[in-house]
Amino acid sequence: MKTAWITALALLVTSALAQPAAAQTLINGAGATFPYPIYSKWFDEYTKVDPEVRFNYQSIGSGGGIKQVTARTVDFGATDGPMSDDQLKAAPSELLHIPTVMGAVVATYNLPGSPKLKFSGDVLADIFLGKITKWNHPKIAALNAGVSLPDQPIVVVHRSDGSGTTYIFVDYLSKISSEWDKKVGRGTSVNWPVGLGGKGNEGVSGQVKQQPGALGYVELAYAVKNNLPVASVKNAADKFVAPSIASTTAAAAGAAKSMPDDFRVSLTNPPGDEAYPIASFTWLLVYKDQPNELKGRALAKFLWWMSHEGQKYADDLLYAPLPTPVVKQIEAKIKQITYQGKPLLAAR
């Protein structure tokens, strides 16, 4: 008994002493919940690449991520919607947006027999504006020749919690419909003209499954995992495209040509025949000039790894990987990260 105590005590003391000897760099981050599964996978895998670095990521929401990185209580932030010019100005020094992966938002519905449906942006906007209220409306029927649409009211279901998923969806509707843009606009929460609010993807899909005639929107990953019926949507090239990982990556490839230097770009309704139109980047927010050399270098190395080797984990977790032209643009951006004006990554 006594020896057991002494052993335990000895273990405690040695482990306490061993702690500082390992000299690990702990990098704290906070923000978006949508990319949390792949971020935690990356942070876990990255300990094999560089055992000296540990990441601690709190998925508290994009709003919290922006706030905390601005207040410098974390080393990096993460967001599903780009920061506004005002928010960037409020930050103590220049913040970079680094795209990590892409997600897509899909329309899912509850109709007898789950027929494959096609929508165009203006029909979706009219439904969510409350102008189209029945499934057999001529505008829906015109897009879906051969599908028998019931004479049933459409029960609109949207997210009730503030969410990047909502932002992507209403950003798309705002681009397509000037009426939506004027009446409702873009945001992580909006003043919905019609419909029921469900909390989270599971709340929306739960209500869609329960309500005959319901129409809602959820993340692509969530819809695929749960085998929900999803609609094809007409893109900017007038093609109907089914949502998938490939068509989401195609959306970013289509937007690559006109990519702004700071990556603060909406991918909704991009050019390209294969592009699915309701897609978006999710970003990490890092300071261009890092306050700590050790942490800054570790962070820059991680970003490089994430945008190259890390991308292979995206598919399994149902995120769309970055297309090659965008990765090239990101490389240039990562090289701009400095400590006291000196670049942190040696030329590669």
Added chain:
Amino acid sequence: MAVVAAVPRVEAQATPRNFGDQVLGVVLRSAALVLVLLVLAMVAAMVHASWPAMRAFGWRFLTTSTWDPVAEQFGAIPFVYGTLLSSLLALLIAVPLGIGAAIYLAELAPAWIRPPIAFLVELVAAVPSVIYGLWGIFVLAPLLRVWVQPALGKTLGFLPLFQGPPYGVGMLAAGIILAIMVVPYITAVSREVLLAVPNTQREAALALGATRWETTRIAVLRYGRSGLVGAVLLGLGRALGETMAVTMVIGNRPEVAVSLFAPGYTMASVVANEFAEATSDLYLAALIEIGLLLFVVTVVVNALARLLVWSVGGPVKAVRE
């Protein structure tokens, strides 16, 4: 909670006390003081954080009903309405049920059945609210949509309360979920209160020839009235502040609708839903002002309930009757 208010109080002695008593007095007094300070600090923090919204909207915050985070127009009416209506609905269902069950457990039930039921009641009180919410989405809402709401619409549809399309989720579902969550609290506390009623009360009533019902009504319920009010207020407090389960079934639509079938929204729900992704300062301040308002509403409702009870019968003077 005034559960023990019926117990006669021993007056503190004015004679000088020993050192131990003085230390105890100081410790207990500071414990009570900390509670008061905590509440004041909460109010101060919320007022400070919601100042931008107060300055921007003033009283309009309390008198308008548009909630538009994009245009940054915020009005709290639908949330206040939803919180009050769903809690009222919950109490309408839960009070008769909870106090009835407590009377049965304390007065009528055979002795062997009391402990298992009392145990079950306390078990139900410990179920996490997200479980109630999921049950609400997947069991209660379809049940309401397919059976209850059409039936209500057919029989009582002439009342504006029971009109409109049956979605399942909505104010009615929220009220029922809250009632289910509140019943165990009301039952458990009421049962303790009734058990604390001295047996001499019952014996006296029975000796005067009262029936069982008369004994319960005159000797037991009236004696324990203040404690029962405490039980109901505890339930009310839980109903006003409940967040997760309500959010999952109320439909989350910031609208003032008379029909119980229509979706609604509560103060706690909107804060829980929108706080994490609220990025602009004014938006955040408006959400915190909702939190402050919830605090004020809770205090006012509790005070009104106490006033109501006092005006009906005065603070407990049961023994004389």
